[in-house]
Amino acid sequence: MAARAGVSAATVSRHLRGHRVRTAVAIQEAIDALGYRPSIAAQSLKSGRTRTIGVVVPDITNPYFAAVVKGMESASRDRGYRILLANSDESSEREDDVLTDMIHQVDGVILAPATEQDETPLHVRDAGMPLVFVDRDLAGGEHFDAVLVNNREGGRQAASHLLSLGHTRIAAISGQQETTPGRHRREGFVEALADGGLELLPEFDLTGDFREESGYQLTLQLLSSAEPPTALFTANNLMTVGALKALHDMRVGIPDQVSIIGFDDLDTGPLLNPPLTVIDRPMVEQGVLAMRLLLQRLGQGDDRGGGSRRITLDTKLVRRGSTGVPRR
Amino acid sequence: MAARAGVSAATVSRHLRGHRVRTAVAIQEAIDALGYRPSIAAQSLKSGRTRTIGVVVPDITNPYFAAVVKGMESASRDRGYRILLANSDESSEREDDVLTDMIHQVDGVILAPATEQDETPLHVRDAGMPLVFVDRDLAGGEHFDAVLVNNREGGRQAASHLLSLGHTRIAAISGQQETTPGRHRREGFVEALADGGLELLPEFDLTGDFREESGYQLTLQLLSSAEPPTALFTANNLMTVGALKALHDMRVGIPDQVSIIGFDDLDTGPLLNPPLTVIDRPMVEQGVLAMRLLLQRLGQGDDRGGGSRRITLDTKLVRRGSTGVPRR
DNA sequence: CTGAAAGCGCTTACAG
DNA sequence: CTGAAAGCGCTTACAG
Structure with a gap:
C-alpha cells in the first residue's frame, strides 16, 4: 500500500488521520485502487481503543430490548462505533462470562444486569472501563451512569x-x-x-x-x-x-x-x-440516551469526572380495553 | 504477568494454548491473581483471526430477526465466537457501509441482504471472507452458503x-x-x-x-x-x-x-x-443453522471447499380466525 | 512535510 | 520444555 503510493507507512497513516500531506493525491489513489482499509487489530493494539461498545441484555427477543439495541446501534454508528452484542439470558453467571470475554475487546459497556447484586460490573468499572446501565440498576448503583425509567x-x-x-x-x-x-x-x-x-x-x-x-x-x-x-x-x-x-x-x-x-x-x-x-x-430513546452517555465518557477520556449521570424517564398509563370495572 | 510468574511471555502463551509446561502452576496462579486476559487485539494482529462474526440484518426490532440473532448468538458463544451486530435498515448503501466497516474486524459474515442485487457481499466473498446468507439470497447466490425457507x-x-x-x-x-x-x-x-x-x-x-x-x-x-x-x-x-x-x-x-x-x-x-x-x-433455528454453517467453514479453514451448502426449510400454514369465507 | 525507528501484546519457528 | 527474537500492521515522538 505505502509502496504502491511511493511513500512510507507513516505518511499513509498521517494522511488517513487527516494531516496535511504532500502526496495526498497519490496516496488516495492507491487507497482507492487497492481498497485499502487499516487493520483494526493493529490500530487497537497501538491505541488501546477498539471503537467497539459491548452491549449485554437479558434477552434480545424481548421487543423492549430489541428496540433499545436498535437505538444504541444507530447512535453508535453515527459516531463511528460498532456494537458487540451478547445475551445474558437473565443469568448472572452467563453475564459474568460474556462480560469477562468482551472486556478487552471493547471501549465501554452498556448493560442491563441480570440482578442488582451482580459483581462483575463492579470489576468492569474497577478496570477503568466506562459502564452505563440501561433498564436495570445495580445495588448501590448511584455511582454509575444509567438510563432508567421511574x-x-x-x-x-x-x-x-x-x-x-x-x-x-x-x-x-x-x-x-x-x-x-x-x-x-x-x-x-x-x-x-x-x-x-x-x-x-x-x-x-x-x-x-x-x-x-x-x-x-x-x-x-x-x-x-x-x-x-x-x-x-x-x-x-x-x-x-x-x-x-x-x-x-x-x-x-x-x-x-x-x-x-x-x-x-x-x-x-x-x-x-x-x-x-x-x-x-420510551424504548428506542433509552438506547440512544445510554449510548450517548457512554460515548460522552469516551470522548472526554474521562470515565469518572463530574460524578455519575443518571437519566430517569417517565412512564405513562395507556388506557385501552383490557381493564374495566370488576365483575359483580 | 510473565514477570510475576517468573517465566517468559512465550511460556505463558504456550500454557494458555494448552501446551504442557513445567511452570503451569505458577503461571496459573499469576493469571488468577492478576485476572490476566490476553489482548484480543494482539492475538488478532498475530493470527489474523478475531473470533468475531459480523451479523447484518435489515431490522433487529423485527421479531423474526430478533429470534434469528438470538439463535446465532447462542450458537456462536458455544463455540467461543462473538457477534458484531449491525442494522442495514433495509438500505443497500447502509449495508455497504457496515459491511465495509466490519470487514477487517470479523472472521466471517452472516447477512440478510437488503436487495438481491447488492454488490458488497460479492466483494466480501472475493476478499476471502466466509459469508452465509440468512432469510434472503443474492441474485446468482447458488455459490453462497445460505439458510432460507421455501x-x-x-x-x-x-x-x-x-x-x-x-x-x-x-x-x-x-x-x-x-x-x-x-x-x-x-x-x-x-x-x-x-x-x-x-x-x-x-x-x-x-x-x-x-x-x-x-x-x-x-x-x-x-x-x-x-x-x-x-x-x-x-x-x-x-x-x-x-x-x-x-x-x-x-x-x-x-x-x-x-x-x-x-x-x-x-x-x-x-x-x-x-x-x-x-x-x-422456524426462526431461532435459522439463526442457529446459519451460524453453524459459518463456523464449519471457519473450522475447516476452507471457505469454498465442497461447493456451497444451502439449507431450505419448510413453511407451514397456521389456521386461526382471521381468515374465513368471503362476505356475500 | 516526511522517514526511520520504536513499541503496542501477542505467537511461533528456531535454538538450545 | 523454554527463552530470545522476529513479526503481525499500525501510530507517533524524534530527527531532519
Whole structure:
C-alpha cells in the first residue's frame, strides 16, 4: 500500500488521520485502487481503543430490548462505533462470562444486569472501563451512569388505575425481586395499593422471571384459587403475553372476569382482544440516551469526572380495553 | 504477568494454548491473581483471526430477526465466537457501509441482504471472507452458503388457503421485489392463484417495504377502492401488523368483511382479535443453522471447499380466525 | 512535510 | 520444555 503510493507507512497513516500531506493525491489513489482499509487489530493494539461498545441484555427477543439495541446501534454508528452484542439470558453467571470475554475487546459497556447484586460490573468499572446501565440498576448503583425509567411510579400508576375502577381483589405477577424493575414496579404497586387502603394478599403476590412461560403458569395458578382476583398486573411485556395466553386458554373474559394491565406496550397492543391497557415508556430513546452517555465518557477520556449521570424517564398509563370495572 | 510468574511471555502463551509446561502452576496462579486476559487485539494482529462474526440484518426490532440473532448468538458463544451486530435498515448503501466497516474486524459474515442485487457481499466473498446468507439470497447466490425457507411454497400455501375458502377478490401486499422473500412470496402467491384460475388484479397487487407503515398505508388504499378485496395476504409480520391497524382504524370486520393471512407468526398471533392466520416458519433455528454453517467453514479453514451448502426449510400454514369465507 | 525507528501484546519457528 | 527474537500492521515522538 505505502509502496504502491511511493511513500512510507507513516505518511499513509498521517494522511488517513487527516494531516496535511504532500502526496495526498497519490496516496488516495492507491487507497482507492487497492481498497485499502487499516487493520483494526493493529490500530487497537497501538491505541488501546477498539471503537467497539459491548452491549449485554437479558434477552434480545424481548421487543423492549430489541428496540433499545436498535437505538444504541444507530447512535453508535453515527459516531463511528460498532456494537458487540451478547445475551445474558437473565443469568448472572452467563453475564459474568460474556462480560469477562468482551472486556478487552471493547471501549465501554452498556448493560442491563441480570440482578442488582451482580459483581462483575463492579470489576468492569474497577478496570477503568466506562459502564452505563440501561433498564436495570445495580445495588448501590448511584455511582454509575444509567438510563432508567421511574419503575416505582409506573407500578403506582398501574395500581391506581385498577383502584380507580373499583377493584379490591387485585393480583400482581412481578419480575425477579433481585432486579431493579422487578423490585421497584412491585414496590410502587404495593405502595399505591396501600394508599388506597388495600393490601396485596400473599396468594396474589406472585413473582415470575420476566419470561412468557412464568406469566402463563402463574396466571393459571391465580385462576385456580378459590376466589380468583378481578384484576391483574403483569410486570413486563413477556409475562403479559403469557398471562393473556393463560386467560385465553382458560376462556376467562377480559375485562369482564379479569382486568389486566401490563408493563411495556406491545406493537400489537391495540389489536389484541381486547386492546391491552399498559404502562408504557420510551424504548428506542433509552438506547440512544445510554449510548450517548457512554460515548460522552469516551470522548472526554474521562470515565469518572463530574460524578455519575443518571437519566430517569417517565412512564405513562395507556388506557385501552383490557381493564374495566370488576365483575359483580 | 510473565514477570510475576517468573517465566517468559512465550511460556505463558504456550500454557494458555494448552501446551504442557513445567511452570503451569505458577503461571496459573499469576493469571488468577492478576485476572490476566490476553489482548484480543494482539492475538488478532498475530493470527489474523478475531473470533468475531459480523451479523447484518435489515431490522433487529423485527421479531423474526430478533429470534434469528438470538439463535446465532447462542450458537456462536458455544463455540467461543462473538457477534458484531449491525442494522442495514433495509438500505443497500447502509449495508455497504457496515459491511465495509466490519470487514477487517470479523472472521466471517452472516447477512440478510437488503436487495438481491447488492454488490458488497460479492466483494466480501472475493476478499476471502466466509459469508452465509440468512432469510434472503443474492441474485446468482447458488455459490453462497445460505439458510432460507421455501418462500415460494409459503406464498402458494397462503393463496391456496384463501382460494379454498372461496375468495375471488384477493389482494396481496408484497415486500420489495428486489429481495428474495419479497419476490418469491409474491410469485408463489400468484402461481397458486393462477392454478385456481384467478389473476392477481393490478390494483390488488401492491408492493410495500416490509415495514409496518407500508402495510398500513397500502391497506387504506385497498379499502378505498370501489370494490375492495375480500381477502388479503401480507408478506411479512410488520406489514401484517400495519394492515391490521388499518383494518382496525377503519372498523373493517375480520374475517367477515376482509380475511387476512400474514407471513411470519407473531408471539401475540393467537391473542389478536381475531386470532391471526399465518404462514409460519422456524426462526431461532435459522439463526442457529446459519451460524453453524459459518463456523464449519471457519473450522475447516476452507471457505469454498465442497461447493456451497444451502439449507431450505419448510413453511407451514397456521389456521386461526382471521381468515374465513368471503362476505356475500 | 516526511522517514526511520520504536513499541503496542501477542505467537511461533528456531535454538538450545 | 523454554527463552530470545522476529513479526503481525499500525501510530507517533524524534530527527531532519
